[in-house]
Amino acid sequence: MTDDTTRDGGGPAGANGANDQPDMTRERARTERRDLDKERGEPVAGGIARGGPRALRSTTKPLGDWSTRPKILITNDDGVESRGLLALKQALEPIGDTTVVAPDTNQSAVGHQKTLMRPLRVRERTLADGSIAYSVDGSPTDAVSIAFLGYFGHGFDLVASGINYGANLGDDITYSGTVSAAMEAVINGCPAFAISQEYYEHPDFTLAALAASAVARNILEHGLSRGELVNVNVPAVTPEECEGFEVTRLGRRVYQDQLIERLDPRGIPYFWIGGPPPSGLAVEGTDFHAIVNRRISITPIHLDLTGRRLLKRLRTWDWALPASEADTSASGGATNDHRDTEDGDHG
Numbered sequence: 274m275t276d277d278t279t280r281d282g283g284g285p286a287g288a289n290g291a292n293d294q295p296d297m298t299r300e301r302a303r304t305e306r307r308d309l310d311k312e313r314g315e316p317v318a319g320g321i322a323r324g325g326p327r328a329l330r331s332t333t334k335p336l337g338d339w340s341t342r343p344k345i346l347i348t349n350d351d352g353v354e355s356r357g358l359l360a361l362k363q364a365l366e367p368i369g370d371t372t373v374v375a376p377d378t379n380q381s382a383v384g385h386q387k388t389l390m391r392p393l394r395v396r397e398r399t400l401a402d403g404s405i406a407y408s409v410d411g412s413p414t415d416a417v418s419i420a421f422l423g424y425f426g427h428g429f430d431l432v433a434s435g436i437n438y439g440a441n442l443g444d445d446i447t448y449s450g451t452v453s454a455a456m457e458a459v460i461n462g463c464p465a466f467a468i469s470q471e472y473y474e475h476p477d478f479t480l481a482a483l484a485a486s487a488v489a490r491n492i493l494e495h496g497l498s499r500g501e502l503v504n505v506n507v508p509a510v511t512p513e514e515c516e517g518f519e520v521t522r523l524g525r526r527v528y529q530d531q532l533i534e535r536l537d538p539r540g541i542p543y544f545w546i547g548g549p550p551p552s553g554l555a556v557e558g559t560d561f562h563a564i565v566n567r568r569i570s571i572t573p574i575h576l577d578l579t580g581r582r583l584l585k586r587l588r589t590w591d592w593a594l595p596a597s598e599a600d601t602s603a604s605g606g607a608t609n610d611h612r613d614t615e616d617g618d619h620g
């Protein structure tokens with residue numbers, strides 16, 4: 274526990290200004306631990322030996338001025354056989370050269386999972402339109418990782434993830450494999466967006482495909498800064514019924530999950546996380562509000578998850594370590610008795 278409190282330049286509040294450099298001794302120790310796993314026969318990922326550049330930065334100019342067509346990586350979390358993936362690829366083909374790599378099975382709600390403790394297999398697949406795609410027996414993040422670790426031998430100008438079957442609004446993005454794939458691209462220095470289609474029984478991706486094209490064009494022409502991605506949600510309406518785009522902030526999901534207990538054939542209980550679909554608070558300016566009002570929601574996301582208000586409060590807390598056993602007996606009892614007494618504001 275001592276290690277964790279000191280790692281992030283902790284120590285007493287106010288004394289951490291000079292501690293911006295990473296602790297390289299600790300970083301090396303971490304790397305060595307990963308090598309140990311390798312020696313046990315658990316390779317980190319395939320394709321690394323093929324090398325190739327990492328992501329290219331977007332050059333941000335009108336598409337007509339690009340000297341080569343943009344390279345666009347297409348992925349998702351619903352799996353390589355999803356019609357939403359095909360719709361996204363077909364929507365972006367007129368804009369750039371597309372490469373499709375996606376999980377081989379449905380990986381919805383796996384979040385930002387990365388597979389490090391078993392090997393990954395990449396397989397060549399044929400999509401419904403006859404084009405070639407690649408599947409990975411891992412997560413959406415694994416699919417993006419193998420691309421940026423050199424599997425295709427070149428970088429990408431844009432990563433598009435989706436079209437997800439079901440919206441990713443508000444708190445959903447903390448679970449979403451669709452959004453995590455875009456986050457993985459951003460971590461690799463490549464602009465990215467995630468696009469999700471509000472659920473309806475027989476999904477029609479016509480509007481979402483048009484939205485994807487508009488978003489891709491805008492990102493390629495304007496660029497994104499480090500750490501930024503765009504989360505897009507499309508209402509379940511036709512292009513004629515749609516009320517256009519709205520730039521939004523994340524709203525708040527209201528989950529209605531229930532723990533559903535059943536008995537297996539041997540009489541032993543098992544559990545499902547089930548219940549009615551989640552709702553959300555349609556507060557004006559949020560992604561929920563836009564979708565409810567038939568608008569395509571465009572939400573900027575930043576990977577810097579630092580809680581700015583909490584940062585200030587944490588610096589006012591007492592961060593002295595408790596006295597160790599030896600100190601306690603020597604000094605006859607330590608006096609670290611300060612506690613935080615404000616508990617009203619959890620903002």
Ligand code: MN
Nearest residue numbers: 350351381437
């Ligand atoms: Mn999904």
